[in-house]
Amino acid sequence: MTPVTNATRSGPDPQVVKQAISWALRLRNNRANVRLHAQCELWREAHHDHELAWQRVQALQQELSGQLSAVPGAHAALENSAQGLGRRQALKLLSGVVLVGSAAWISRDLTGWQRWTSDLATATGERRSVQLPDGTRLQLNTGSAVDVDFNVQQRLITLVRGEILVTCGAVSSVPLWVKTRHGVFEGIDGKFNVRQDSDCTRLSVVSGNVAIHSPHAAGGLSTHVHAGERYLVRQNQVIPAPPADMDSGAWADGLIVTRGMRLADFLAEVGRYRHGYLGCSADIADLRLSGVFRLEDTDALLAVLTRTLPVQVRYRTRWWVSLDRMA
Template identity: 30%
Template sequence: MSDRADGPQPDQTLQHPDPVTDAALDWFVRLQEAPDDLGLQARLKDWLDSDPRHAAAFAKLQNMWELPELGIASARHASRLDARQEERTPMARVPVYRSGSWTIRIAALAAVVMVAAGIRYYPEMLLRWNADHLTATGEQSAFVLPDGSRIMLNTASAVALDFEGQKRSVTLLRGEAFFDVVSDPARPFRVAGSFGDVEVKGTAFSVRTGGEDTVILERGRVEVAQRAHEAHHASLSPGQMVEVSPAGLSPVAGVDTESELAWRTGWIIFQEKPLADVLADLGRYYTGRVITVDRGLGHIRVSGNYRLDDAEGVIRSLAEAAGAKVTRLPGGIIILR
């Protein structure tokens, strides 16, 4: 029996190099389009029973389909498509799909793409699927939100927006962002990080995700709460910061906002910081990888004021100042020893 699904085939522009997986993709899409077709179900069963590889490939695709993150992301995109459909002129005669139908089509497409591309790319693909705005490594981007507030994304960052109705909500999916929020006492502005939530009415602050969420306030006032335990919260005044982790909130501390937020103007500024910490920060702007062989180098304290548009040049300069030897391998791998 052929590995290809019989009958009319879906768009063949996306094909998996493995013919069994490719056939499973065909069956899967057709089944989502016609879930009540008993004849299709019978033919699918015959195909699954004909070879153990068929059942394994189809099961893998079904597992991808059932991921809750995929359903949430698909529903978000379905609502966007509904909104775009409604924005069209009333005179335009176009097919009408309700959100449930859109969700099935979008989720099916997403599952097909992720299986075709490979499961190892799933986290990055899901991030792109959820994000409304994102930046690549070394890139920064600024834009205006629907309420007139402004946001600036730092390197390798992504956000998802929710401004439906009276909501003013942003989820920082990855990286770092600076917010300059338009005051609206009736509509609090909320930012969700990995572990904490920030609520403001009109202020300017940054949020950075990673091993913890770091919130820095430039002006105004913000309330920061740990999502798992809302009783754990802190109020920040200008020039203060707090970190939120699964363990709770750090003590509120003073911070030099000019240095910590210098990335907005394309600079990195540090004073007497361990080289390891500076390299970790620079690594967010460098597309390659930095490996320190001599662990002692990481403890050397360094100071500097550098442009971020040449991250490799900064790394080399700091290594030279620390007395390290630099070896660059293909693929952008830098070894310090």
């Protein structure tokens, strides 16, 4: 059985976003070129995704300009640098600024847009808990967005981005579905965590049972996952997840709980709860740490690391933080 669903709402392809950035740069450096403006209009009108990407680039440019205005001389320096470069180099510069701390601009820095278009969403660093009409408890982690479609035919939660913790009961004859771009998950009286990454969806079952319905699973069969089990679901496979170095559901309590986790991986996780870049030098990336860390103040969390590991925290700006080996 498969869920009834409308067409999935998704963002434009990253290549389209790059095209929008390229158009923005060309127009920025050729403001009086009427023909170029007309060509851009034709490109925007050619496809819905073109206009969507254009609007997002414009919105992010405005936000970036507002942030740079707080740094004396920063906006002028960026402007002069962009004008002094060729179009390809300028595209890389703008992309680098827009993509600070992220390999996929569209999947990380557009939380605001998805807050406008999704039924439920959270900003970076925000967590939210709601109770759905049937009594199902839905918790959203940082930077997450979902669409909810409950009616007499179905109970469907579409995870647009991010991570959710679902607690459901067997109170309805209508199945509860959670859909991601990698598969469909059927909740069966229990509690389970679903996290959608760029290349896979991660499922962790806390209690009860969950059935994974993947269109690409061998023979079209479903995989039943029991309490304490974890699975990775990709476009072409459903496999047990490797041993965990982090408690997948601790975020619901405002915590990160680690067990021998690489420092680089830990910082990537903490980075989900704050804006900007957070990373470390290569020589300390493989340091391991175990412990319980609170998420409400990530700066305080980073300060704790200096007392447990031979590292120091460097703030270049509020949005650019790196860890280096202690001198």
